[in-house]
Every structure is written in C-alpha cells, then in structure tokens.
Amino acid sequence: MRRFLLFVFLFLLGLIFIPIPEYRELNSLSIIYKMDVFCEENGIRIILTEVIPSRGDDGISYQYERREEVGKDLSTIFHNLKNDSSKNYYFSGVQKVVTNCVNPHNILSTFKIHPKSIKYKKN
C-alpha cells in the first residue's frame, strides 16, 4: 500500500513538471492549414485558412474556411485567437505560410509552427 501511495505521489509530482494538454474534442478543433501574415503600417493582418474534413458517402471531402484577424503585433493576435471561446485553434498543422514580413521566423516562434513552405510575397 505504501508503495502504491508513493507511486501516486510521484505521478502527481510529475503533473507539476509535465504540462497536460487541455482536453478538446477533435470535433471542436479548428485545424489551420495555411496562414497569410501581412505586416502593414498600423499593425499586422493575418488570414487563417481552416481545413474542415467531412465524411460523406463518397469518402472524405475537405472544405476551407477563412478568417481574418488584425492586431497591433503577432503576440496580441495569437492571444486573441487562443482566447476565442467559439473556436479551438490548432496551429501545429500549418503547412504553408505566406508573408510579406521581413522576419518570418518571428511568426514561426510565436505560433510554434513548422510549416513545409514559407513564401515571401511583396506588397
């Protein structure tokens, strides 16, 4: 019994050091596929492309939905998106980033993403 309690204690101790990801059902997850990030004079404009898969009689089909977010800087936009209670954004799946910003690595580190392609687009 003492060993079992020790095991439970170590388990709970581990919870302090290892963050458990928040419980979110896959249905409610907004998987972002593509991000367009535009650095403008008065702030930053981001266009998120969400991919929505659905199961039908002919297999799986994909729909895309766009959402635009404007903010003073990247971290403000990131926090706004994270705190949006209507959507659970999942950025780890971002495959493409299109940007006109000089330092695209700032985008990657803020959103913690590893896209397959980053395209630079002039205004």
Add this chain to the structure above:
Amino acid sequence: MDYLSNIKKKLSPSKDYIFGQITVFDKKLDYVYNEVLVDTRSVDDFVFKPLFGLSKNQLRHLEKYLPDCNVLILSKEQVLSFIHNGFFILFFHKIYAIELRSNLSRGISTINSEMSIGGAKDSFSEIFNESLGLIRRRIKSSHLKVLSQEIGRYTKTKVGILYLEGVCKEHLPKDIYHQLERIDIDGILDSSYLKNALEEKRSLFPTLILTERPDKCCMALLEGKIVILVDNSSYAIILPSFFFDFFHTTDDYFQKSIHTSFIRFIRLCAFFISIFTPAFYISVTTRNYSLVPLPILLILKAGRTYVPFPAYIEAFFMILCFEILKESDFRMSSTSGSSVSILGGLILGDAAVAAGIVSPIMIIIIAISSISGLIFTSIELVNAIRIYKILFLILASFFGIYGVFIGTLYMFYSILKTNVFGYPYLYFDKNEKFDSIIRISTNIKKRNSKLTDNIIRGRYQ
C-alpha cells in the same frame, strides 16, 4: 446389525442408496451401494451370480471368490467414503468393498479451447484416472510421481500433484501439497477453485496456466514444473507459470524455429496493441494532437464528424458492447451464437456508424484491440489485458499520453515485482534464452535453471 442401521440412518431419506440382503446356504449377506455410482448390471453379473454358485466351504473364504480385481477389506469408518466412490459394499464377517463403478464419463474428447494446427487432439476428461492416464501414456516412467489428497468437507474431491522426480526441485511439490492441505472449504468443483490458494493475488496477470491439453502438461512436467489434476475437472493446472509462458503454445514446437519466433513476436505485438490502442487513440484525439501527422488527424476528424459523444464515452460504449457480445456468444449454443455474432456485428459495425453514434475509426480501434486480446488461450490473461485496457483508457482521458506512460510504468512495475513460488515472474533464464520470445533450434536442449538442477534435457546428435 446396529452398524448397518446406523449407515441407513445417515443415508436416509435418499432413495439412490440400495440396502439389501441375500441368503446363501442359510447365511445372510447384507449389502449396500449407490445405484447411480455403481453399475447394477455388473453387480448382477460379477457379484450375485458367482455368490449363488459358491459352495458352503467356499463361502467361508469369500474374499478368494469375489470376482473382481479390486476387492478391499474395509474398516467401519471407511464404508461411507467407499460407497460414495462407486464401490459395492458387502457385509459378511468382514466388510468387503468391490469396485463396480458405473461409467459416468463422457470419454476422451477433442480439444475445445486451445486449438492447435499440429500435435495431439485429445483433452482431459472429468474423470481423474482418465486424465492421469493420458499423462502416464505419454510419460512412461516411474519418475512421474503423484501426490494425492482429498479436498472439500462435502465433495471430498481427489486432487493429484504430478511431478517428475529428478527433474522437478524436491521442495516444490511438497510446498504445494502443504499449501493445498491448508484449504478448508466445503467443496471443490473445479480445478479453478484451487487458484485462490495457489495464485499470486496482488498481480492482475495470471501466475498459473489452466489447460485441457495433456501434451502441454507433459511438456511442463519435462521442464520441471508441477501439474495439478482435480477430479471432476477437465482442466489441469500448470505451475509455476511465468509471464512469457502465456505467449507460448504447443504448436510452437511443431514448427520451424523461424516461424515460431515470428508468431511469438506477433503475439507480443498483439498484447501491446490490445492494451494500448484505445488509450493511444483517446490521447491523440482529445489532448495530444501533435503526435499524429496532419493527414491522419484530418481523417480522424472526418470520422468523428457526426458523432455527438466525447471520444472516451464512445470508446467505453464500444468496449461494453463488444464485451456483451463476446459474453453472449460464449454462453449461447453454436447455432444461436453465430446469429448473435452476425446481429451484433451488423448493429455495431454498420448501423451504429450510419446512425452517427460511433465513428468508423473507433470501431476499427476497438475491433483491433479486442481481436488482439483474443489471440491468447488463457482467459486469465485476456481478463488482465481487459482491465489494463480500461485502466489506460481512463488515464488517457484524464492525462493524455502522460497518463498512458505512467500507467505503462506501473504495469511493468507490477509485473517485475510479482513472484511465483519465490521465482520472479518476468524472468529470462540464460538456458532458455533461445526459447522465450525468439526460438532458435539448438542441438542441446536445456531447462530453466530456476526450476531444476537437472539442466540438460538432451541432445540432438
């Protein structure tokens, strides 16, 4: 005959006990037997007919003329026990017990639960002597010893501890004998009743094997293990049994080593798939999405498009449905059992998905997990897998992959700390390194050094 009336009183009001008296040359001979346990035709042919043919002088030396190979002279205290063992009891100066058991056996039938491609197909029966005979037929040696005892205040069930002298460690059969001696219970109806006394209680994993295969028992005896036979049970107990013994089958020794190694590896994979698949699925669909690549995540999401329940409820529902289906399939006869399987399969497989109650991927996950669990013949191992599967599912629902990881550590810890009669449960012996998970044919066959001092089994020249 006060004594006889005393027996009559003890056995009344049961009508299957026959009390009677015959007169031969003015001498009255009393007898008693149970008409269910004794073959009455044999009583007529082998007792009554010869008795009436005896001369007066021959009657004085009755034991010489009783026509049966098993005639015993009893004390008064033994009479009841012999009546219940199918003996015909005759009272004339002495008490004679004549073995005339009726044949209540269903005979030696084929194996039902541990199917094999090759090898013998006979299985143990409920009659102790028949089961013992199946082992003696295979091991024709005086080194095969049987320690017998009766357990159960009312059932007086015969229990035999079998071991190979010179192979098995000496203390082991004695330890088991004393352990069984301590059982004080009203009755033993099956070998599994002894599990409580012999099994490691703190471990969820089984520490003894129940088998209906005589060839498997003989293999165990030759390895230096103990086999316990119980009267009225068609299952023998093999002990001590270690973790990897549950991954072995008799078929393994009838095939080429490479095929055996492959199949054992498949069994090991099935063990892990069965325990971890539902928990891993719940983790990646509710907490740890980043563990799966995007294309797979999209497929998983598409599968859950119309499902209104949380993933863990869906998983529990499916496991519950499968367990109900399995249980009903076990209990039903083979004809109605197949209808239950088809009906259950259709409802769970197609209609539930069409109705949007469960996702198709969840059906695949639970089906893979459950079928993998059924690869093992030991029902105890299947039960342990089921418990760990549900435990990991709960941990995955609350803590994601971290919970599964901690649960895995606990499972290995509990396996590692388990001891079977003083031997470690998860033990790789250097002599058996070529016959644990992988099997490599060697010229010299060896035994487990923990189980025996007689290491060398033999050589292939």
